[in-house]
Amino acid sequence: MENKRFYITTPIYYPSDKLHIGHTYCTVAADAMARYKRMTGYEVMFLTGTDEHGQKIENRAKEAGVTPKEFLDNIVCGEKGVLDLWKLMNVSNDRFIRTTDDYHCAAIQKIFRKMYEKGDIYKGSYKGKYCTPCESFWTESQLVNGKCPDCGREVKDAEEEAYFFRLSKYADRVRHLLEDTDFLQPRTRVNEMVNNFIKPGLEDLCVSRTSFDWGIPVDFDPGHVVYVWVDALFNYMTALGYMNDKYDDLEKFWPADVHFVGKEIVRFHSIIWPAMLMSMELPLPKHVYGHGWLVIDGGKMSKSKGNVVDPYALAEMFGVDALRFFLLRTFPFGTDGNFSNELLINTINIDLANKLGNLVSRTTGMVEKYFGGTLPTKREDDKLDCELKHAARALRDRYEAEMEKFQFQNALAEIFQVIDRANKYIDETAPWVLGKDETKRARLATVLYNLLETIRICTTALTPFMPETCDKIFAKIGACQLCRTWDKANVWGSLRADVTVQKGENLFPRIDSDQALRELEAMQEAQKKAALPAVEVEPLDTESVDFDTFCKNDLRAVKIKNCESVKKSDKLLKFTLDDGSGTDRIILSGIRKFYEPADLIGKTAVAIVNLPPRKMMGQLSCGMLISAVHKEKGEEKLHLLLVDDSIPAGAKLC
């Protein structure tokens, strides 16, 4: 008998920052898959979670002045944290793992020890690029312009004692797995792995660190913590109870049917993960699927670029189901997809408002208009109906074939072909004409019934993508619980002949594209600004000035006797200054937008007094006042340099 169990995972997310729409992409895809499998009669285990150890978390917590655990609890369980996001997106995960959970940590220690005892983990030394202020090791490829990716400072070569996993030992077996089986999907990723990593020779993998503490301690060698991949990858098994008593589902669900992962971590899942499982003599997952990224203008979303798209904001504006649908309808899962606001709005307007929404509201509206909401049972078929019926009946198989290959975009395209066919059927049968003719009532009822049946079948297939909307559609078209099932999705005539509908509200009102775009742009602009560094100062000048030249600047304390705006200038203030010489000095300064003139009168400032006089707006300015400048959230800030008022006018600064 076929084993009707299905185990699917997403990567465990690294909660160093709030998650963005890119993270949502994979989880929504996995959720659609899990829901689809449940619908088709499988017992499903859908796992997601968070990857909570490592240097970066330790550093971020330090910056925030809290412990790593406090930092993580806030970003995982706090308001608008990871758990909230999955709740918002209606993600139906059966389990959630945090790698700081006790059962996981204890299991990882056992796994590490077992691989060590087997000789697959050994002690060596790790060489890398080290950033002293951040106390972080980086690989060459992680550096940004040769500098620390976190703080931008210089890094130096350094070495530390570390444990290594004998990855090289498993190279041949992994290559066979990649080349000769369908383990890694889509197939295009196989060449990338073999050519870039296996052919050049697999190097053993560093699996412990001594340069930071926030990790699972290696229990037989204090001072070492387990580094990243042993800890992270085995989550897929510890969450089922491997090497722990917390759960007892290993027999039932391992090996996993599929791990969904982003393309940059395909290497870890398709090379390192199977090698570690081979070392532990465990069965391998059936598939790893490497999906593409959501990119913006061809580039990756990143907090530092300020271009991350906030799923909360989009869900609030357009609804969760519309957002889920957009993600899987618009981009092929296996390759990168270019996210844009226009695309999002167009997809919602075209597919959901015009095609699906309209079909449902026109059909139910006509049942209400012509039959008071309940169809009569008398029928009159026509050969015009065959094509629609055939398309609707065939949908289940066509859709299933795409879903089984994780081709969500194609599965949705199949559904929309049927929806398009149904909209065309309305034009062909012109029910509004039939409605005018009393003798055509049986024919009109047949047309509307056929439309309702088509909607029912499409809605079943759409349910994994838009669960809440589909519930509403089923209710509108009067579908009983049995009619909503997969088993009935290819059985024509499942709705009662005298079905009662309820048109109710529009499912997807058309979005005013211009207005929505303006709102989104304003929101994203504000977000970009918020992502800018709080305070930004100009880099220090590297060009030196010789001492004698510097000493030529005659800097003096000056008392501000008067200060007023210069007529017809929105920039200039005119200062009348006592520079100790007995004659007033006039200086014009372009700082009007930063100060009210009256606020400066009586203060002591600093001026360079030996600059040649300069005419500005027809007035002579004799010198320059010194100010401090910086940027705050991208905005220019200026502070006139004011000094202690006890300093007499004319005192030389040196």
Ligand code: ME8
């Ligand atoms: O890699 N589009 O965590 P992570 C699509 N902890 N997917 C994206 C994306 C985007 N713009 N940005 C990120 C880790 N992702 C590890 C995983 S698993 C044992 C350990 C995806 O939070 C990314 O490709 O950095 C990855 O699959 C996932 O989000 C988690 O990334």
